[in-house]
Every structure is written in C-alpha cells, then in structure tokens.
Amino acid sequence: MHEPMLALENIRLVYNRGRADEVTALDHLDLALDPGEFVTVVGSNGAGKSSTVQIISGAQRPTKGRVRVKGRDVTAWPDYRRASMVARVFDDPRVGSAPDLSIEDNLALAMSRGRRRTLRFSTNATRRNRMRDELSRLGLGLEDRLHDPMGLLSAGQRQSITMIMAGLATPDVLLLDEHLAALDPATAARVLELTADLVAEMGCTTLMITHNMEHALRLGSRMLVMSRGRVIADVPQARKQHMEAAHVVDLMVGAGDELTDRILIPELQTEGAM
Numbered sequence: 147m148h149e150p151m152l153a154l155e156n157i158r159l160v161y162n163r164g165r166a167d168e169v170t171a172l173d174h175l176d177l178a179l180d181p182g183e184f185v186t187v188v189g190s191n192g193a194g195k196s197s198t199v200q201i202i203s204g205a206q207r208p209t210k211g212r213v214r215v216k217g218r219d220v221t222a223w224p225d226y227r228r229a230s231m232v233a234r235v236f237d238d239p240r241v242g243s244a245p246d247l248s249i250e251d252n253l254a255l256a257m258s259r260g261r262r263r264t265l266r267f268s269t270n271a272t273r274r275n276r277m278r279d280e281l282s283r284l285g286l287g288l289e290d291r292l293h294d295p296m297g298l299l300s301a302g303q304r305q306s307i308t309m310i311m312a313g314l315a316t317p318d319v320l321l322l323d324e325h326l327a328a329l330d331p332a333t334a335a336r337v338l339e340l341t342a343d344l345v346a347e348m349g350c351t352t353l354m355i356t357h358n359m360e361h362a363l364r365l366g367s368r369m370l371v372m373s374r375g376r377v378i379a380d381v382p383q384a385r386k387q388h389m390e391a392a393h394v395v396d397l398m399v400g401a402g403d404e405l406t407d408r409i410l411i412p413e414l415q416t417e418g419a420m
C-alpha cells in the first residue's frame with residue numbers, strides 16, 4: 147500500500163480549552179492526500195478551513211490526533227521544523243516575505259530553504275538568472291527591479307512573488323490559505339493562473355482554501371467541503387467537473403450552515419473570476 151504524502155488522523159482542535167469561550171474548531175477530521183494531489187477546500191465561515199491549515203503547517207498543535215508528512219509523524223514538530231517540507235501562502239500579501247529586504251534577497255532566502263542543492267550552492271550570476279527567469283514569467287517587469295525592497299510593491303506583485311518563492315522552496319506540501327482574497331479581481335485572476343502553472347510544474351501536494359466556488363470547482367483534482375470542523379463532502383475530479391456552485395451551496399445548506407452573501411453572491415466574492 148502506498149504512503150499518502152499528507153495524513154491527518156482523527157484530528158481534534160479545541161481553542162481556549164476549559165474556558166467559557168472554548169471552541170471546538172476541528173473534530174474527527176481524517177484526511178489523506180496522495181503525492182501530487184491538488185485539493186481545493188470550501189466551507190462556510192468558521193467551518194475549520196484555516197484551522198486545518200494551521201494544524202498542517204504546525205502553527206497549532208492538535209488537541210488530539212496525528213499529522214503525518216511522507217509517513218513521518220510530525221505532530222509535535224513546531225512550524226519552523228516543518229518549513230522545508232510544508233510551505234504556506236497567507237491571505238495577507240504582506241505576510242510571507244520580508245518588506246525591508248530586496249526582491250533578490252527574498253528569493254535567495256526561499257532558495258536556501260529549498261532542497262535543490264545545485265541552486266543553493268550555485269554562483270550569484272546563475273542564481274540571479276534563474277530569479278530573472280522566474281520573475282519575467284509574471285509579465286510585471288519585476289525582473290528589472292531585483293534590488294527594490296519588497297515593501298514597495300503592490301499587493302498583487304507581492305503575492306505573485308510569494309508564489310514564486312513557494313516554488314523555489316520546493317516543498318512537499320503547499321498550503322494556500324485564501325491567497326487571492328486581498329487582491330482585486332483582475333490581479334486575482336492572474337495570480338490564480340500562476341498558481342495553476344506553478345502547482346503543475348512543482349507537482350507538490352497542494353491544499354487551496356477559497357471562498358470562490360468557481361475556483362474550487364475548476365482548479366485541482368479533488369474538492370473538500372467542510373462544515374463545523376469536519377469534511378462533509380469529498381468530491382473527486384470526475385464528479386467535480388460536472389458540478390456547479392449551486393450544488394456546493396446545497397451541500398452546505400444541507401449541513402445546516404448559515405451562508406453569508408460572500409458565498410451566495412458570486413459578484414461579492416473578492417477573488418476574481420477565472
């Protein structure tokens with residue numbers, strides 16, 4: 147039997163345990179992702195999507211259950227120890243890169259986290275050429291601004307570079323936590339395209355959280371619908387490709403979720419259309 151790349155086993159996560167404001171964010175969560183699988187995750191507010199990402203990245207330790215990456219039990223590992231295996235892109239483009247460092251230095255840091263030793267120990271000129279190649283694919287002219295501080299860039303430019311950084315870090319697992327949410331529709335559409343290309347190139351196991359049903363249905367090879375800390379639907383590609391957003395909404399309503407306008411009205415979704 148082959149080993150999943152990522153496994154969550156009977157995860158329970160309780161915030162503020164023993165206090166009046168105790169919240170069970172995840173309960174009996176089981177999930178196994180094969181190497182190279184690209185899974186999208188949708189769910190209403192508070193369903194546990196971000197908590198799932200926190201558990202996988204190591205930012206939160208589960209109250210109960212196990213996390214395995216490549217068969218290795220990493221449950222007790224803090225996030226920095228998992229960083230070479232698990233990369234995360236946040237919803238806020240300011241998180242994930244250092245604003246005072248140049249684009250070049252940020253990319254160099256990402257390369258040093260990766261395991262492609264040839265790149266890590268290559269000459270400055272070779273590395274700079276690789277950086278220019280990667281940046282030029284964005285079509286934003288950033289390849290000529292290697293010395294500019296990251297903090298000077300727009301949200302879309304920063305998030306595009308954060309995606310490139312995730313690729314250079316060559317992780318086994320890539321976590322995208324509403325990474326298009328803070329971008330205007332046109333920029334979001336561009337970064338979404340970049341996401342699809344990079345994930346296909348990297349071939350890494352990917353979990354993408356989104357509020358945008360269209361994105362969840364069109365991207366990836368599998369879709370999870372979460373509600374109240376559990377996966378209520380695990381939709382394979384064959385079914386997903388014939389599904390429409392309304393079907394996903396029906397699943398959430400069927401689970402008793404209250405849906406916000408952001409989920410129900412596509413025009414209100416801040417992430418751009420494909």
Ligand SMILES: Nc1ncnc2c1ncn2[C@@H]1O[C@H](COP(=O)(O)OP(=O)(O)OP(=O)(O)O)[C@@H](O)[C@H]1O
Binds near residue numbers: 191
């Ligand atoms: N740090 C925290 N402390 C206490 N409760 C939390 C914390 N983070 C999340 N929660 C609670 O845990 C539950 C799951 O939250 P989570 O953020 O994982 O959901 P989500 O599906 O990502 O929601 P959203 O789409 O609104 O971001 C919610 O009830 C939330 O209020």
